[in-house]
Amino acid sequence: MTLLDASGIYTICPTPFDLHGQVDVDSIKTLVEFQIEVGVRGLAVLGFLGEAHKLTNAERRQVITAFVSGARGRVPVWVGVRALGIPGAIEQALEAQALGASAVFAAPLDGVSDAVLFDYYKALGKALHIPVIIHDFPDSFGTQISAEVVARLGREGGVNMIKMEEPPVGPKITRIRELAGDSMRVFGGLGGVYLLEELQRGAVGTMTGFAFPEVLVSIYDQFRQGNLEGAAATFDHYCPLLRYEFQPRLGLALRKYIYQQRGVIACDHVRAPGMRIDAYTRDELEAVVCRVGLSLEARGPQAVQKGA
Template sequence: MPAPTNAKGVFTICPTPFDDALKVDTESIKSLVDFLLDTGITGLAILGFLGELHKLNNAERRLVTDTFIKHTKGRVPVWVGVRAHGITGAIEQAQEAQDSGAAAVFAAPLDNASDALLFDYYKAVADSVKIPVVIHDFPDSFGTEIRPEVVARLGKEGGVNMIKMEEPPVGQKISRIRDLAGDEAMKIFGGLGGMFFLEELQRGAVGTMTGFAYPEVLVEIYNRFAAGDHKGAAAVFDRYCPLIRYEFQPKIGLALRKYIYQQRGAIRSNAIRSPGMRIDALTIKELEATVARVGLSTTARGRQVVKA
């Protein structure tokens, strides 16, 4: 079984870039990697829910994985999403990611699975690879609740020692998992667009895995908090909350992020495959006004200055 990981910090959930013809854009993958590394993130997470994994065929999934990992060249770890209808398919995806050089995989749960099946599923995936397996706990999107008792058991008995936890209210669940599992058996990452990042850190999360298109903001919050400047971390969080909130809107959040990444020069097109909502001119106007209100730019290239 994989040894517990010491991963922490900000892992950016990456969108999968498409060109205007909706083909995978490998050149934009490369420019996105370079852009994100410049913001100071700890790692990349690809083919998550916002990576449109469910809209890719198998060959495209392997192409996206290989391109991200090869271009990153070990500069930061790359974690790869797994989502399948059964244990066999999940194992296949996890092993493919491992063979491509992934540092870890984060696996969505099986649909409507019982506690016993969830334990067997995650343990089987962990037993099948030598890299860490991360639980992806996002019931609003996956429809499956993973109870803290199951998480704790996986940490103690199942060889699964990390979770990306996205079930509100996040604070109570983080505390419950820590009480049951202990910090060594289960490392907790937040998500949900960074909407509760400060509270997640205060409750004992070791970082976040999310797709906010200004990751330098989350990096600044994490770095201040980790250095003991909790007041400064809170000030940064409070300043940028309007943008974090606006960008994480259900159904349209991916379109907002891809638009920002395109405007910031990270990708060439903001194309989204169906099903998925697009943004209109009024929404773009609202988004750009919110970005300006917190003191950031939609068009400036490179890492932007983050202030408290």
């Protein structure tokens, strides 16, 4: 696989657990089928939403294997990598490659210089046969990756895609594209709350965990078809839900609850440490879902209100 054709909506998938907190492989299968049915272009696993930092090494392998097996080559599966040093990151990435991942998206090393970041991503790229994607999320990783480093990796480092989640997203996307040209493709993220602006700035898609991915697919499809007014109207209509679901520290629990209510996964268990929703929050969420015309009771993809 190359990244030349990678575009559209890639869902950052949660890792389903059962009532006892164990990995639920059956729910992974139903989650994969649902994502493919709603029209996403790919799956991303073992990111923050996948609670990768709460899994054992054996569970990481179990989760990757289950997603790759469930996808059966119909969509690519990208796997998250995060380690304290280059050897550990390469080890994780090689394991993902061996288990059938189509690409890895790698968090930066903590608190290192631009030169070390460049060497890190370049080393990852050289060690693998599958592509490496930069995961730029300083609010969670604590490390900023400058547009200059990103562009240099595209031109010289053999790393040609970034999942860019550093607000304000618009100016950084523009700067990366100015410096890197066609050598670096940009995916957005951040819950889809800036999806329209990301696409307008030149992003080729987004990787995020929004639990009504058919909404994001509709916005992207309208935009790519040249219906900018329609894409904007659809985006504006669903913004209240995008905003509510993307709450810091609570978003994972909200997304798992939505998926459980939609019949996509069997249980909304979140491993500790992790927030869970209370009854008041649950009622708030359900009210927002209803307000934008969606349902937690309907099974399968739901009709999306399109714009002009």
